[in-house]
Amino acid sequence: MTYQFAAELAGRTIVITGGGRSIGREMATAAAAAKMKIAILEINKANLDETVNSLRANGADITGYQVDLQVEDQIINTIKEIERDFGKIEVFVNNAAFHDSADLIASSLEMWNKTLDINITAPFICIRAILPGMIERKFGAIINIGTVNSKMMIGSDSYTASKAALHALTRTVAVRYGGHGIRCNTIVPGTIATEVWQERIDRNPSVFENLKSWYPMGRVGKPSDIAAAVLYLASDQAPWMTGTEFVVDGGLLAGFAPMYPVVEGTD
Numbered sequence: 654m655t656y657q658f659a660a661e662l663a664g665r666t667i668v669i670t671g672g673g674r675s676i677g678r679e680m681a682t683a684a685a686a687a688k689m690k691i692a693i694l695e696i697n698k699a700n701l702d703e704t705v706n707s708l709r710a711n712g713a714d715i716t717g718y719q720v721d722l723q724v725e726d727q728i729i730n731t732i733k734e735i736e737r738d739f740g741k742i743e744v745f746v747n748n749a750a751f752h753d754s755a756d757l758i759a760s761s762l763e764m765w766n767k768t769l770d771i772n773i774t775a776p777f778i779c780i781r782a783i784l785p786g787m788i789e790r791k792f793g794a795i796i797n798i799g800t801v802n803s804k805m806m807i808g809s810d811s812y813t814a815s816k817a818a819l820h821a822l823t824r825t826v827a828v829r830y831g832g833h834g835i836r837c838n839t840i841v842p843g844t845i846a847t848e849v850w851q852e853r854i855d856r857n858p859s860v861f862e863n864l865k866s867w868y869p870m871g872r873v874g875k876p877s878d879i880a881a882a883v884l885y886l887a888s889d890q891a892p893w894m895t896g897t898e899f900v901v902d903g904g905l906l907a908g909f910a911p912m913y914p915v916v917e918g919t920d
């Protein structure tokens with residue numbers, strides 16, 4: 654995808670958690686196209702290095718930080734390091750996530766806690782750490798990556814609960830710190846074809862093919878669908894957007910594509 658982006662993004666610092674692969678890597682690619690300064694937080698060293706090296710080879714100003722987002726000290730120290738290295742953080746994307754598709758009865762407490770640690774506790778720790786600097790400069794755009802699962806029951810029980818909490822955290826930050834020049838929004842993606850689906854693809858290689866008929870736009874999403882939304886929300890083109898659920902889902906939340914002909918008796 655050739656990204657269209659606002660000129661003021663050039664030189665602005667963006668931090669992306671979970672930028673080693675999939676949607677996070679594509680966000681970094683989009684940010685590089687916009688000439689932003691990029692910091693990636695990622696647990697997987699090989700993927701982190703691959704993202705950083707490939708974007709750097711194309712001229713990007715990007716630095717990788719290996720962090721386990723389940724460890725509070727690591728997060729806090731890394732954010733301090735980024736503030737030292739880059740001078741300031743202007744855009745922060747809580748993108749990293751853990752997905753467990755076990756149903757409620759099959760869910761272990763260990764997996765439930767891991768899901769909450771990565772999907773809601775880590776964003777809380779990150780946001781708490783970056784806010785003082787943003788408030789001081791009266792400028793900051795925080796983007797939390799939510800999910801359509803938070804809006805309706807479509808499986809993945811612990812993941813859904815954790816992401817619903819993240820949607821709520823967005824509203825809290827937007828309302829409490831809006832007066833300090835901070836904007837905070839949730840992007841709400843539908844199905845995006847990424848590596849996190851691999852286990853499910855192994856069980857059913859047609860999973861995306863089977864899902865696409867539910868989507869009014871007739872396809873599942875691509876990482877660039879979400880990366881483009883990040884560039885928009887990070888820019889000054891969205892100066893009055895805060896506290897929103899910015900839905901990027903091919904129309905899924907508007908209605909299931911196969912349903913209305915059944916209701917109307919024309920199927």
Ligand SMILES: NC(=O)c1ccc[n+]([C@@H]2O[C@H](COP(=O)([O-])OP(=O)(O)OC[C@H]3O[C@@H](n4cnc5c(N)ncnc54)[C@H](O)[C@@H]3O)[C@@H](O)[C@H]2O)c1
Pocket residue numbers: 670671672673674675676677694695696697700720721722723747748749750751771798799800801841842843844845846847848849
């Ligand atoms: N793929 C989809 O269908 C879909 C749909 C809706 C929302 N989303 C959301 O989009 C975001 C990105 O999804 P994705 O499909 O790219 O996922 P992904 O699993 O491919 O990528 C997530 C990244 O986060 C990193 N990460 C996980 N735990 C970490 C930890 N403890 N410390 C540091 N890094 C860690 C992983 O190593 C990985 O690089 C997530 O927030 C996800 O919930 C995805």
